[in-house]
Amino acid sequence: DTAVSQTPKYLVTQMGNDKSIKCEQNLGHDTMYWYKQDSKKFLKIMFSYNNKELIINETVPNRFSPKSPDKAHLNLHINSLELGDSAVYFCASSQYLGEKLFFGSGTQLSVL
Amino acid sequence: EDKVVQSPLSLVVHEGDTVTLNCSYEVTNFRSLLWYKQEKKAPTFLFMLTSSGIEKKSGRLSSILDKKELFSILNITATQTGDSAVYLCAVEIDSGAGSYQLTFGKGTKLSVIP
Numbered sequence: 001d002t003a004v005s006q007t008p009k010y011l012v013t014q015m016g017n018d019k020s021i022k023c024e025q026n027l028g029h030d031t032m033y034w035y036k037q038d039s040k041k042f043l044k045i046m047f048s049y050n051n052k053e054l055i056i057n058e059t060v061p062n063r064f065s066p067k068s069p070d071k072a073h074l075n076l077h078i079n080s081l082e083l084g085d086s087a088v089y090f091c092a093s094s095q096y097l098g099e100k101l102f103f104g105s106g107t108q109l110s111v112l
Numbered sequence: 113e114d115k116v117v118q119s120p121l122s123l124v125v126h127e128g129d130t131v132t133l134n135c136s137y138e139v140t141n142f143r144s145l146l147w148y149k150q151e152k153k154a155p156t157f158l159f160m161l162t163s164s165g166i167e168k169k170s171g172r173l174s175s176i177l178d179k180k181e182l183f184s185i186l187n188i189t190a191t192q193t194g195d196s197a198v199y200l201c202a203v204e205i206d207s208g209a210g211s212y213q214l215t216f217g218k219g220t221k222l223s224v225i226p
Contacts, residue, residue: 010211035154037214041146045154090214098152100198103216108207 003027006091006104013081014112021076021107023091031055031097032074034066035090037106043090049074050097081111114139116203118217125224129191133220135201136183143204143212145177145184150198150219158186158199191224198222 006023013019025032033056034046047066048056054066063079078085091104115138125131135145144162148155159168161177161184168175172191177184188195201217 009213010207040157041160042157043148043155088212088214100219100221101150101155101200101216102218103200103202103214105213105215108211108213110211 004091004093004102004104006089006107008107009105010108010110012110012112015081015083017081018077018079019081019109020078021089021091021109023074023076023104025072025091025093025102027093027095027102029093029095029102030071031094031099032068032071033092033094033101034074034076035092037088037090047074047076048097055097078109081109083111085109086111114203114205114215116201116215116217118199118201118220120220121218122221123223125191125222127191127193127224127226129224130187130189131191131222133186133188133199133201133222134183135185135217137201137203137215138182139203139205139215141206141208142179143206146202146204146214147175147184147186148200148202150200155200188222191222193224193226196222196224 004025031050033048035043049068052068088106092101119134147158159175164179175186198219202214
């Protein structure tokens with residue numbers, strides 16, 4: 001009965017590759033997010049979608065492209081991976097923007 | 113299954129009150145416990161706790177971890193309306209080979225009224 005699930009949990013890949021991380025929520029929430037956690041444990045918002053529409057797009061390289069096929073899914077596709085992309089990425093959802101966040105357990109991306 | 117439970121789920125206090133937020137956990141391969149303050153769209157990092165019994169302080173906020181009893185508390189003294197937020201507890205779990213996962217609690221919604 002996982003509320004927010006993201007896959008894969010770990011992703012090890014070479015520089016220059018393209019990869020995707022998937023996220024699904026079964027809470028019936030309208031809003032989904034992608035966050036990047038840095039080495040200081042700060043969570044930086046990357047994107048937010050509300051009912052499949054992009055509503056927040058922070059300063060993120062164009063190589064990152066979110067896709068929301070329906071309001072229960074928000075996938076993150078990353079082109080031409082770079083070493084600096086190595087981090088833990090978290091998906092989250094909330095009923096509305098600004099409401100309590102429910103997080104997935106994270107995807108640890110390592111770019112070699 | 114790893115579990116992080118926060119209590120209470122919501123709390124309403126008056127300005128000047130002191131509040132204590134609780135976070136208990138049952139996980140394998142505990143690495144650290146993190147507290148975040150969520151206002152609007154993004155959580156703000158507050159504390160990271162790895163050792164039992166050592167209090168971390170930042171202004172009116174403080175937190176302590178008890179690894180024997182598997183819980184942490186977050187204290188806020190002399191609360192202000194700006195403290196109104198959702199406070200999230202998360203436990204880092206060591207997944208081996210230098211990797212980790214986070215399990216979040218459901219958060220405590222704190223409302224401070226003037």
